[in-house]
Amino acid sequence: MTSPVVDTVNLVKIYQDGEVPVPAVRGVDLRVEAGEFVAVMGPSGSGKSTLIHMIGGLEARTSGEIWLDGQRTDMLKESAWALLRRKKIGFVFQFFNLVANMTVADNVELPALLAGVSAKEARRRREHLLGELGLTARADAAPAQLAGGEQQRVALARALANKPSLLLADEPTGNLDSRNTRDVLRLLGEVHREGQAIVLVTHDARVASLADRVVSLLDGQIVDDGGAGLARRRPRGGPGDVIELRG
Ligand SMILES: Nc1ncnc2c1ncn2[C@@H]1O[C@H](COP(=O)(O)OP(=O)(O)OP(=O)(O)O)[C@@H](O)[C@H]1O
Numbered sequence: 001m002t003s004p005v006v007d008t009v010n011l012v013k014i015y016q017d018g019e020v021p022v023p024a025v026r027g028v029d030l031r032v033e034a035g036e037f038v039a040v041m042g043p044s045g046s047g048k049s050t051l052i053h054m055i056g057g058l059e060a061r062t063s064g065e066i067w068l069d070g071q072r073t074d075m076l077k078e079s080a081w082a083l084l085r086r087k088k089i090g091f092v093f094q095f096f097n098l099v100a101n102m103t104v105a106d107n108v109e110l111p112a113l114l115a116g117v118s119a120k121e122a123r124r125r126r127e128h129l130l131g132e133l134g135l136t137a138r139a140d141a142a143p144a145q146l147a148g149g150e151q152q153r154v155a156l157a158r159a160l161a162n163k164p165s166l167l168l169a170d171e172p173t174g175n176l177d178s179r180n181t182r183d184v185l186r187l188l189g190e191v192h193r194e195g196q197a198i199v200l201v202t203h204d205a206r207v208a209s210l211a212d213r214v215v216s217l218l219d220g221q222i223v224d225d226g227g228a229g230l231a232r233r234r235p236r237g238g239p240g241d242v243i244e245l246r247g
């Protein structure tokens with residue numbers, strides 16, 4: 001048996017806003033199997049970003065456990081987290097976080113180089129990703145010279161540069177028109193077929209429909225888990241694995 005890529009146990013995050021506790025995530029058990037594509041939906045403020053930030057080690061949990069590939073991670077020190085992220089996780093943030101004084105090409109190559117991939121391989125991978133996302137002509141631009149939707153696609157390319165076993169993406173199509181959304185979805189489909197797991201936060205039902213599973217959050221809790229996306233459900237589930245069409 002392989003361990004799930006992600007397994008959270010009664011995961012809780014309570015922010016402290018002055019004296020007032022703000023519960024953002026309230027006891028989430030989320031399991032994502034290797035290669036699975038999970039969409040996370042829910043209204044603004046329901047805890048989606050907080051949840052995936054904790055899974056990616058960018059935000060400390062208040063209580064509960066986080067396991068990645070069978071390794072408990074919620075107690076790791078920042079240095080250990082940094083290593084683990086570099087090896088296994090690609091992250092697309094809600095607000096992109098590109099390195100301002102590096103070109104698009106360098107932004108995309110950086111994670112692969114940090115992970116010890118050869119310069120030639122990092123370049124090959126960068127060219128492929130920028131090509132898939134229609135950004136080849138922008139490779140030498142600085143992030144500030146790009147439109148919001150372009151920055152967002154660069155952030156996705158950067159997150160995929162390492163072939164991470166887990167892609168965490170927060171609204172990766174939030175600023176995109178339909179053509180660019182299609183490019184992003186095509187690339188995510190390719191990533192998914194290659195066996196990388198994806199946990200993707202989205203407000204867009206069309207995007208969610210490509211996932212194997214849709215998890216709905218409300219007020220920091222999972223209120224629905226296991227509804228299959230419309231597009232495809234790979235026959236990997238065990239007994240009792242029911243196909244449920246939504247909507
Ligand atoms: N740094 C912080 N300090 C205090 N409260 C916070 C902080 N970050 C988030 N929150 C609160 O935690 C709750 C969950 O926020 P979160 O950003 O996870 O929601 P979200 O589902 O990602 O929303 P959106 O769809 O708008 O991105 C909200 O009530 C938010 O105000």
Ligand SMILES: [Mg+2]
Pocket residue numbers: 048049050094170
């Ligand atoms: Mg958010």
